[in-house]
Amino acid sequence: MKFITENFLLETEIAQELYHDYAKEMPIIDYHNHLPPAEIASNHQFANITEVWLHGDHYKWRAMRALGINEKYITGTASDQDKFLKWAETVPHTLRNPLYHWTHLELLRYFDIDELLTPKNGLEIYQKTSERLQDKTHSTLGLLKQRNVELLCTTDDPLDSLEHHLSAGQIDLGIQMLPAFRPDKAYAVEDVKTVMDYIERLADVTGISITSYQDYLDALRNRIAFFHQAGSRLSDHGLDQLYFFEQGDFDIETLFKKVLKGKALEIQEIHYFKFETLLHLCKEYHKYGWTQQFHLGALRNNNERMLSTLGPDTGFDSIGDFQQAQSMSKFLNELDKSDQLAKTILYNLNPAQHEVFVTMAGNFNDGTIKGKMQYGSAWWYLDQLDGMEKQINTLSNMGMLSTFVGMLTDSRSFLSFPRHEYFRRLLCNIFGNDIKKGLVPKDIPFVGKMIQDISYHNAKSYFDFDGNSTTAGS
The missing domain is CATH 3.20.20.140 (Metal-dependent hydrolases)
Incomplete structure (x- = not known):
């Protein structure tokens, strides 16, 4: 069963109509963020999902520390793959934290992955997403245009x-x-x-x-x-x-x-x-x-x-x-x-x-x-x-x-x-x-x-x- 459905968060038929007919297709003006301009101007291609998803994200870092994960796997010397696997280990424990929703919404919207991220499928999702990040639709500009x-x-x-x-x-x-x-x-x-x-x-x-x-x-x-x-x-x-x-x-x-x-x-x-x-x-x-x-x-x-x-x-x-x-x-x-x-x-x-x-x-x-x-x-x-x-x-x-x-x-x-x-x-x-x-x-x-x-x-x-x-x- 899918977690992020077409009517995710929309509790009434009226809400569904308002979202799908009026809000969904509106362009985005993001008037405040901390994205690196160099990566936008150069249309940077990310090596893997850890680079685009975990580097610099202190929301995720706090969650991992709370779970007792060593700093080596957060900001330290561990490989990008191992860092992602530690994040996959963390995600099931973030229930009722917005990170749980954001994680699965982002996996679905950017990578068409509607599975729940867990330690069991962490390596498979790391490989699949990292592969997708090599195509033009997943460069910095490609990611922005997708949304x-x-x-x-x-x-x-x-x-x-x-x-x-x-x-x-x-x-x-x-x-x-x-x-x-x-x-x-x-x-x-x-x-x-x-x-x-x-x-x-x-x-x-x-x-x-x-x-x-x-x-x-x-x-x-x-x-x-x-x-x-x-x-x-x-x-x-x-x-x-x-x-x-x-x-x-x-x-x-x-x-x-x-x-x-x-x-x-x-x-x-x-x-x-x-x-x-x-x-x-x-x-x-x-x-x-x-x-x-x-x-x-x-x-x-x-x-x-x-x-x-x-x-x-x-x-x-x-x-x-x-x-x-x-x-x-x-x-x-x-x-x-x-x-x-x-x-x-x-x-x-x-x-x-x-x-x-x-x-x-x-x-x-x-x-x-x-x-x-x-x-x-x-x-x-x-x-x-x-x-x-x-x-x-x-x-x-x-x-x-x-x-x-x-x-x-x-x-x-x-x-x-x-x-x-x-x-x-x-x-x-x-x-x-x-x-x-x-x-x-x-x-x-x-x-x-x-x-x-x-x-x-x-x-x-x-x-x-x-x-x-x-x-x-x-």
């Missing part, structure tokens, strides 16, 4: 040359790949030595001698202009929380000079530096008509021993319980006071704060742009059925679901795009159940159009990737 990906935005540091985005623009990939500006390292002054090196590299890239904070801002503005010319229309920021101070609480020039001299800042000085730098950047985004994204609430790098061994982004981050509302309100208000608040997406990692985030977003809609302030899709640990349903319900109850720009992968894997299908099935199921209960009128064409908007059209118009945004100075 009807129209456009994707990678996540790129301001120092990035964007050479792969620029080269991709000279050839017809069949998919649009655009950069997104991620300046986290530019204000990470808690690590003074790293920031000193960053400043030096920024000076080299821009040709600007950076001896003052104003020079630093000028160099960052230079990179924003460069990204805009390369097609970028988004920025992104990963922070514990948004900070707020009255400007002038600290002298920013004095703080910057301390950084240049390699002197450590006090905790409040660190927060102030982040606040003022981010404030300047956000005003620049507004000038260019960009969308700014804030991923808030992660408590990162909790395990110092493993951090020193494996480095960051290896599966040792968790949900934080930071205070968000007051400083977020004041930061957004500071930008809004001068009408310099760009289109904004707020992503929340703590499920206790859904209502805080969605009502905060509603404070700063001003009627100028449909859905200007967005409560972003369920993120990271909340990117599963329960988390997505809570995000959708909170947005529906306290905001406007109809203006939502929808799903994204936030992934490092080229096999993760069925998550859009997963989201769309859930969305259709929610509407189907509401119609069955009499909570929503049985106007299938109207509801179907709303589902299509959330799946695709809202993002298409909101991000303005066609280049209609105002450019600085125009």
Whole structure:
């Protein structure tokens, strides 16, 4: 018996109609992910399924560690085949974790495998999938086209040359790949030595001698202009929380000079530096008509021993319980006071704060742009059925679901795009159940159009990737 059936997650006939007739065939705009641009531009061919599926996937790594599997088979020296077999050993134990659904949905959609992955068939599936990965339909571009990906935005540091985005623009990939500006390292002054090196590299890239904070801002503005010319229309920021101070609480020039001299800042000085730098950047985004994204609430790098061994982004981050509302309100208000608040997406990692985030977003809609302030899709640990349903319900109850720009992968894997299908099935199921209960009128064409908007059209118009945004100075 198949596990992933045609009507997977669709509990009513109405949900099935909404999904198959309205949502299923919509193209994908994946406006936030961590895919490597070089592998897209070069149309990389993967050697085996471990390379495309397990390398860099800290969701799977955490599951394997929880099962007691040695790090050798996770990030270590074991062969790719042996690593996959350990993953096959893990999968049956992930029941009720989203990894179980994602694993089998991805095997089915990319490789036509509708068996449940177990230790018994692990080797056979490894060989079959690795063989399939050698044909053109399973190159990076082939995998993306299989899932009807129209456009994707990678996540790129301001120092990035964007050479792969620029080269991709000279050839017809069949998919649009655009950069997104991620300046986290530019204000990470808690690590003074790293920031000193960053400043030096920024000076080299821009040709600007950076001896003052104003020079630093000028160099960052230079990179924003460069990204805009390369097609970028988004920025992104990963922070514990948004900070707020009255400007002038600290002298920013004095703080910057301390950084240049390699002197450590006090905790409040660190927060102030982040606040003022981010404030300047956000005003620049507004000038260019960009969308700014804030991923808030992660408590990162909790395990110092493993951090020193494996480095960051290896599966040792968790949900934080930071205070968000007051400083977020004041930061957004500071930008809004001068009408310099760009289109904004707020992503929340703590499920206790859904209502805080969605009502905060509603404070700063001003009627100028449909859905200007967005409560972003369920993120990271909340990117599963329960988390997505809570995000959708909170947005529906306290905001406007109809203006939502929808799903994204936030992934490092080229096999993760069925998550859009997963989201769309859930969305259709929610509407189907509401119609069955009499909570929503049985106007299938109207509801179907709303589902299509959330799946695709809202993002298409909101991000303005066609280049209609105002450019600085125009």
